[in-house]
Amino acid sequence: MGRLVDGKWQDVWYDTKATKGRFERSQSQFRNWVTADGAAGLSGKGGFKAEAGRYHLYVSYACPWAHRTLIFRKLKKLEDFISVSVVDYLMLENGWEFKKRDGATGDDLFGSDYLYQVYLKADPHYSGRVTVPVLWDKQQNTIVSNESAEIIRMMSSAFDDLTGSDLDFYPAKLHEEIDALNAVVYDRVNNGVYKAGFATTQEAYEEAVTALFETLDTLDQRLETSRYLFDDKITEADWRLFTTLLRFDPVYVGHFKCNIRRISDYPNLSGYLRDLYQHPGIAETCNLVHIKGHYYGSHKTINPTGIVPIGPLLDLETAHGRERLGG
Numbered sequence: 202m203g204r205l206v207d208g209k210w211q212d213v214w215y216d217t218k219a220t221k222g223r224f225e226r227s228q229s230q231f232r233n234w235v236t237a238d239g240a241a242g243l244s245g246k247g248g249f250k251a252e253a254g255r256y257h258l259y260v261s262y263a264c265p266w267a268h269r270t271l272i273f274r275k276l277k278k279l280e281d282f283i284s285v286s287v288v289d290y291l292m293l294e295n296g297w298e299f300k301k302r303d304g305a306t307g308d309d310l311f312g313s314d315y316l317y318q319v320y321l322k323a324d325p326h327y328s329g330r331v332t333v334p335v336l337w338d339k340q341q342n343t344i345v346s347n348e349s350a351e352i353i354r355m356m357s358s359a360f361d362d363l364t365g366s367d368l369d370f371y372p373a374k375l376h377e378e379i380d381a382l383n384a385v386v387y388d389r390v391n392n393g394v395y396k397a398g399f400a401t402t403q404e405a406y407e408e409a410v411t412a413l414f415e416t417l418d419t420l421d422q423r424l425e426t427s428r429y430l431f432d433d434k435i436t437e438a439d440w441r442l443f444t445t446l447l448r449f450d451p452v453y454v455g456h457f458k459c460n461i462r463r464i465s466d467y468p469n470l471s472g473y474l475r476d477l478y479q480h481p482g483i484a485e486t487c488n489l490v491h492i493k494g495h496y497y498g499s500h501k502t503i504n505p506t507g508i509v510p511i512g513p514l515l516d517l518e519t520a521h522g523r524e525r526l527g528g
């Protein structure tokens with residue numbers, strides 16, 4: 202775990218001293234957008250037109266943020282249009298590494314050893330964290346974006362003329378509602394588990410865990426009568442919640458001490474998780490060996506022995522019974 206400072210790698214863990222033990226996630230710095238015609242998007246510069254074979258994704262199967270992009274690449278039929286490299290699941294003193302083992306592919310573009318070397322190709326003086334996912338432009342040789350929330354929005358629509366996909370996970374009439382729910386789920390659930398797990402004071406931990414379970418309780422109620430978060434059509438908000446729910450019982454309950462309840466204890470969230478997992482194409486994007494191996498093996502300040510628990514037994518394949526709610 203570490204960061205680049207003016208282009209030099211430094212091996213440092215998150216500093217929570219200045220924030221009373223609270224983990225604060227830093228902002229992603231590459232914020233350009235791929236658009237259908239290459240015009241500038243909501244932030245950054247223009248010049249990134251949607252074209253077949255031009256872009257490359259760097260992901261980790263372990264990472265919930267990168268997992269979003271793998272799901273959108275699959276569902277939006279982008280696999281033949283955007284290539285992908287998968288980092289090794291262990292993230293140690295050199296940050297994310299490229300190795301060819303257990304589904305990790307190595308760096309298919311440059312043969313790099315470490316992901317920070319890819320960041321340095323885009324900006325030799327980069328300062329900041331070296332995170333996945335990364336959307337790379339093979340034409341301009343730079344990073345388009347390292348912000349998953351924005352990469353999935355690009356994938357949602359920019360390539361539609363090429364792929365012929367008309368699946369819309371962010372329908373215009375729901376923009377405000379989806380954005381509002383995403384903001385809560387991001388703060389209290391997606392990032393909430395990290396705030397609990399990386400807290401270094403009791404107060405910071407309890408604050409995060411309390412907010413997390415209050416929100417899970419509310420979501421479970423919402424899903425009592427609604428198959429997905431917005432009635433019977435899957436939206437972006439569902440996929441953003443899914444990647445955290447998938448990791449919850451195998452990792453966040455134990456490793457991040459998010460243990461008031463398990464997802465399997467929630468009557469509706471548990472079936473909802475299975476429903477999304479069983480959606481065509483999704484199981485192939487899920488890799489529990491990388492997920493468990495990464496968290497338990499990489500965070501030595503939390504789990505010094507690196508031992509990966511064998512359990513829990515998961516039932517992701519069993520019937521979810523949610524067809525009764527429509528969709």
Ligand SMILES: N[C@@H](CCC(=O)N[C@@H](CS)C(=O)NCC(=O)O)C(=O)O
Nearest residue numbers: 264265266330331332333347348349
């Ligand atoms: N806001 C970013 C966050 C990405 C992120 O933090 N990814 C983690 C992996 S789960 C990472 O690469 N962490 C490395 C680090 O913080 O040094 C996004 O959603 O794309």
